[in-house]
Amino acid sequence: MNTSRMRRLGAGLLGATALILTTSFATPVLAAGSDSSAKPVQIKAMGKVTKRPIPRYVSMKASEGNVRRGPSLSHRIDWVFKRRDMPLRITAEHGHWRRVEDRDGMGGWVHYSLLSGTRTVLIEKDMLTLHARPMAKAPVTAALELGVVARVSECAQEWCLLRSGGFKGWAPKARLWGVRALEEFD
CATH class of the missing domain: 2.30.30.40 (SH3 Domains)
Structure with missing residues (x-):
């Protein structure tokens, strides 16, 4: 790689x-959404696989996780997340794969076994x-x-x-x- x-x-x-x-x-207390980084994110849909809200937040269970261009092992690895417990936002689901993005909006598809529901x-x-x-x-x-x-x-x-x-x-x-x-x- x-x-x-x-x-x-x-x-x-x-x-x-x-x-x-x-x-x-x-x-000083800032109202939620008053800072540009804390804009309210609306729940737009429910995941087709889990029937849970999309987008939603999870964290990295593993200390290292490949982020792929598409939802399968045959897709190219674009990134490697290397921070256990890092929060990620799930934006889509496909089978055992979740499309995630980090704080900077970077991401791709990750196998669900690398993610945790721990907030x-x-x-x-x-x-x-x-x-x-x-x-x-x-x-x-x-x-x-x-x-x-x-x-x-x-x-x-x-x-x-x-x-x-x-x-x-x-x-x-x-x-x-x-x-x-x-x-x-x-």
């Missing part, structure tokens, strides 16, 4: 960097503060660097509860990639 076609997305593991902060300060997000703001409660004035528990992958355990209207590097706290949904603006779950 030609290495110029290989896409290396980093070897960072879940919770690559987290800092403990001992002081509390307010962080993760990509931090889109450097030194994003995590709060003890889903409110800007709540005490800060940690700060995450830009590009860190964190696990999501629940999401409310504007906030998500994240876990990364042994730390947990609430972060504004508008600063995360891997959850829909209007999505809520626990």
